[in-house]
Each structure stands twice: as C-alpha cells, then as structure tokens.
Amino acid sequence: MKKRLLALLICTIMLLFIGCGNSTSNQQPVDNENNAAAAVNDWPKKAITLTIACSPGGDTDYNIRTIGKYLEEELGVPVVSTNIIGAGGLTGYRHAKDATPDGYTLLSDHSAFIVSKAIGQHDFGFDNAFELVGAYATVPGEVVCVNKKSGITNMKELVEATEKNPGKLKIATNIGSTTQIVSNMIEEAGAKVTQVDVGGTPEKVVALLGGHADIISGQYGALKQYVDAGEMNVIGIFEKERHPMMPEVPTFVEQGFDTLVFDPPFSHFFLAFPKGTPQAIVDKMAAACEKIVTTNKDYAEDIKKFYEIPTWRSADEALEVYNKVEERCLEYLIK
C-alpha cells in the first residue's frame, strides 16, 4: 500500500513537471524555409508573452502593462504580461534572452537594462542578445531633493555647505542603478558628500524624512508630494530646459552646472525580441507599437498618470540613445 501510494505520488509529480515543461518548449521549431515564411506571414496568431523584469505594482510595471494592453488591441492576439523578477532584473532579462526567437516572447524594460550592463552585471546588448523593436516612452524629471531642515534651496548652496563640512552631508544612492550615476555626477560637480546605499525610491524617502540621508534623487512624480507638503526642497532637475509638466523645478544648467543634465533624457522604455527573431516580425511589431505611441490618445492619457510621456524612437534611433546612455554610465560609474 505504502509503495503504491509513493509511486502514485511520484507519477503525479512527474506528469506535472512534464506538463509544465511542455508549455515552454513546444513552440514550433522553425526548421525549413517554407515553414519559416509561413510563420512570419501568419504572425501573430497566438498569445504573446511580454516579460517584465520587475515586481508588479510599481510605475515600471504599470507602464509596460499599459503598452501590452494597447498592443493586444492593435495586434488582435492576447498579450500576456509576465513578471519574472530576481537579481535586480537579471532573471527576467535572461529568461527573455533564452526564449525561442519565434516572435511570441518580448522583453520590455527601461534604461536600467543598460545601466546593469554597464556595471558588468550582464553582457546582453541589442547586438548580441536582443533584437530591438524600438523605444516607446520616456520618463523625464530626474530631480535632486534635500531635507527642508538643511535650509539648502539650490545647487550652489549645496556645494557651499559641503565645502564647509566635507563628507558630512549624506547622499542616498542605490548602487548599480541610475541613482548611483546621479550621485556620482553630483559629487563630480563639486559637492563633497558621502554616498550611502539605501535602496529604491520608497527607501530613499524614508532615509530623507528620517534623517538617515540629507540628499536624495529620484523621479519628480514620486517626490512631488513631499515637496508640496513642505518636507523637502527640490534643488534642480537633470533637464536641458524647464520641463512643461513641472515648470516650477529649476534646471541645474540654469544654475550654472552644465554637466548636470541628461540629454537626451535618461530613462526610455523599449521593446525587444530575443536574438534571431525574423526581421519581418520585428518590423510588424515596431509598426504596431509606433501607431499606438504616435496616434493613440488614450494611451498617452493612461501613462501620464506616472509622469511618463509617449515618445516613439525606431530601433536605430533608440540604439543611438541607448549608446549615449551607456557612454554616460561608463563615464560616471567606472573609473
């Protein structure tokens, strides 16, 4: 009885594993040219998996899900957003890279993908691991805020304050992310601050409000309410000119700090297929995405909620931007 039960149990487990295994591997092998051509012409005929490398609920997740929702309308097949998280996004990138390049697995992420490549977490680029479809949205407004109690209201005062007490003021950083670049740039610009790692945006807010850090950086959308509530002073934005969505925030450039600018803006959302996906499919996807980004007003309205702006860049244009972003990372992260 005992043995039989155990055998039954093992069989159940095995069957389930086989069942689960099939669903990821039984995508049709594209072995001869006729089949391949047919597969390209037919595309899309079944659900497309949109891999998201961060946890559900945040702004990145929301923005990617939203493009997924509109792609579903545009392409006429379900677009299933799947969060695969872990190792700071690496697990998701790897999952998408290793997927069958048949046009039914997509990765979407933003410049964090480039930052983690620049610091050497992975070596996946748009040349060796992914086929870039294009970039569809930008996030403007990387700002720097200081604790209200410090009395500092602009970049000049910040530099002066740190010159009196070098290393006393702490800037919150998040090693291996855009924040670290911002912190390094602030330091390069002459502010003698100590960098302390605190984590992501919510942790940065805690650190500033709780007095564990004196300076933080982040998206203005996430920090605006604390500025409004009189908890923080915003001292500058990494833009060339004042941004129309946040005209009250002065740029660093107008304060005389020419190096403190992201031009083009730093964060861009992209779509990419695994390397080897037929070009015709990439083009079809790019056309669908471009149409949504450039013409769909509902989409623009939807992503505005997180201060994101629909901006279409074709694969070549996007690549140029990402190369600049990578250059900047290498310039400020690795010395």
Next chain:
Amino acid sequence: MLIQGIAEILNIECLITIIAGVSLGIIFGCIPGLTAHMAMVLCLPLSFGMSSVLGTTLLVSLFIGGISGGCIAAILINIPGTPAAVATCFDGHPMAKRGEAGKALGVAILSSFTGGMFSVIVLIFLSPILARFALKFGPFEYAAVSIFSLTLISSLIGDSLIKGLISAFLGMGFATVGLTPIDCFPRMTFGLHSLDGGFDMVAVLIGLYAVQEVINAANDKELGDTKIHEYNMKGFGVSLKEFFSHSKNIFRSSIIGTGIGILPGLGASVANIVSYAAAKRASNHPEKFGTGILDGIIASEVSNNATVGGAMVPLLSLGIPGDGQTALLLGALMIHGLVPGPMLFVNNLKFVYNIFGVLLIAHFAMIILARSGLKIFVSMLRTPKNILMPIVMMLCILGAFATNNRIFDVWCILFFGVIAYLFEASDIPSPPFVMAFILSPIIETNLRRGLMSSGGSFLPFITKPIALTFILISLIFLFFSIRKDIINNKKRKLNQAEF
C-alpha cells in the same frame, strides 16, 4: 468623520465587493502555494477599471482575506496556506490531530479578527505619530531589530541546542545564495543563472512544509483516518471568557504584529514566528507549546492579521509601502490619481476615511464568512489522504510556478521538501531554519548599509538609542536562555544520577 466614512461605503456595491474580495482572499489564503499577494496581483488589472474607492476596497479585502485564510490549511493539514501562517501549524495541527480542528479554527478566526481590529484602530488613531516614529529606523535600527528577532530563535530550538543551531545556520546559508545585496556579486550560485535571484521565500516554505507533509503522508500506513469528533460546535468552539483569559498574549501579539507591520521591509511572515516565540518565552508553561494549545494559535494568528493595519500606517501617512501587498495598493491608488502620503490626508481626507471603513467592515466580513465556512473546512479532513495530498501537491506546484513564472521554483520546492524530510528523519527542527532564512538577508543588507554610512564603524549600535535598546534586550535574552539551559542540564544530570 469616521462614521461618515463608514456610512459612505455601506452600499450594495461596496458590500458585495468586500464579500467577494474577502471570500476570494480566504480561498487563496487557505490553498498552500497561493498567497494574498498573488490574489492581489491577479485582481490588480480588474481594480483599474473600477472607481478608486471600489478598486481599493477590492484589494484591501483580498489582503485581509488572504492573510486570515492561511490558518485553515495550517491547522487542518499542517501546511501553512501562506507564509504568514507558519507558526499556526505548530499548535494548530496537533489540536486538529486530537480531533479539535473546529475549536482550533474557531480560535484562529477569532484571533485573526481581534489582531486585525486592534491594528486598524491603531491605524485610525495613531497613524501620523507612529509613522514618524518608524522613520527613526535607519539601517542600524533594522539590523538591531532583526538580530533581536534572531535571538528569539533560541526558544524555538527544541531539546537539542546543536540540532537547533544546525537548522539555523543552514537557513542562513541558503539565504546567502544569489547576488549579494548592494554590490550584486554572485555568491554560491555555482554558475547556475537560475540561482542569481536566490531562493524564493514562498518556494522554500512550500518545500519545507507542504512537500514534506505530502512525503510524510505517503509514508503513513493509515489513509485518511484523522479523527473528527462529531460535535455541534456553537460559536467559535471557545467561550469568550476562555479566549480573553489569554488577553496578555493577545495584547502582546497585537503589539508585535502592528509594530512589525509598521516597519517597512518586515511583514506578516516575520511577525507570526516572532510573536509565537515571544509568547512561548513569556509563558509559564513553555513546554506545552507545540503540543496543541490555544496560546500558540492565538500568538500567530493575532500577530499576522495585526500586520495589515500596521502596514497601512506608513503607506497612507508617508506613501511608503512596507511589503509586496502594500506596494500593489500604492500602485493601484496612483493609477486612480491618489498619491498616498502626507498630501492624501490634506487633499483626499474623505477617501482615507473610506479606506478605514473598508478595513473595519472587511474584518467583520472575514469573521462571518470564515465562521460560516468552518464546517466545510473541517469536513475537508474526511477526504482520504491519497486523494487530498496529490491535489495539495498539484496546487503547490502551481503556486511555486506562479510566484515568479519559472519552472526553477518548482524544482526548489522538491529540493526543500527533501531537506525537510531529512530534517525530520534526523530530528532537526525546521522553525530556526525558516527564521534565519527570512531574517539574515535583512540583517546583512542593513548592516552593510549602516557601515557604509558610518564609514565602517560599529559605534552607532551603541550611540543610537533604539539600536542600543534592541541590542541590550538581545543580550539579556541570550543570557537568560543560556542560564536556563545550564540549569536544565544540571537538573537532567541530577535526575539521571538518581536513576
């Protein structure tokens, strides 16, 4: 204001949403492998299409239902339905084995309700003050609290110190797998990229408790012969007088749960074990813990529900999500144009009171729904194990996969199931493993962050009052447990000498 807030949500639409949300939450909670978080993720897109109040109502109800439902599987089949109910197994299942499943469930439901209500009341009246206090917790304070919680392991170790330590160190060891916090250097991954993210907590818990239980059942000669006393249960199987004779325990567990809930980054999965360990330590009959007494169930179930209100404190007053569930809530609120934080109380005070109302009503809905479903839950025990366990196994595999959409996590549960089986075979307790696995990454990350800000100095552990307090309590605890151990050993030797 509060009454108005409640009155506004007392409409059919809202009530139906609450009932649906809480029921679905309980179902997700009681199925091993499916968690409150997963239920919320699934319903998140649904909430986008609803009004802001209704959408939030749905998510909050799922949260409460999910955390409460975890006790059902824990008591009936010794498998925690969610990570928040691990400690409920320790005393809940022995009671069920004695045929007192109904009573255990009744107490668990009543405890969940009490803990939840306590934390919601704290949330309503003390939220701004507590949120400000929580801000004082920097990296050193977090490290100190976590070290303090680790010392509580000593009360879960059982008879053999060595075996307890083996379990705790293994837990710590497995927690180090993956990319290091802060500088992201791969550690113990053996070049396997699937291990880059480390082991997922849900997968580890499913493996340790659920898979192991299934293997045990397969080992068992008897099939589905768990005793069920035929009885007509009235109320919750326990008189209010008996329940409130545990008022000290209830109060302590409520405070622990709410406190841990308020601190971002900890959460219900830490709270239930810490609270259980604290109750055992404070009890004057600690040896009875684990044999099926109400104290253990109360400690665990009060505290895990108390984290709900606690977690809402920093979310609503500072806009800071403390765990995965509140991060989802934050996202959902922002989509409706409501930004939690200091400005929410200024701009949308009415909405805040609506949420308070939902939290209160959802707890009432939970206690009513769970109580009315109690008979059905208990009758689950009548299902023969050779039918029940394969179903459980299947749900666990489903749950492990759904955690991160990877087959790798499914292999993890099998791996940890085997580890748990070996643990049991060699009489090594698993609670120290779980606690060390959950706490050591928190200690590591915060210690490194702290040292980064202090320039490598450990001094802030002594100069920061909150950190110092927790370090001192840890030392006192350690001192007393070592002393107790020595006294017990002497007694044992004396006893042996007499024989």
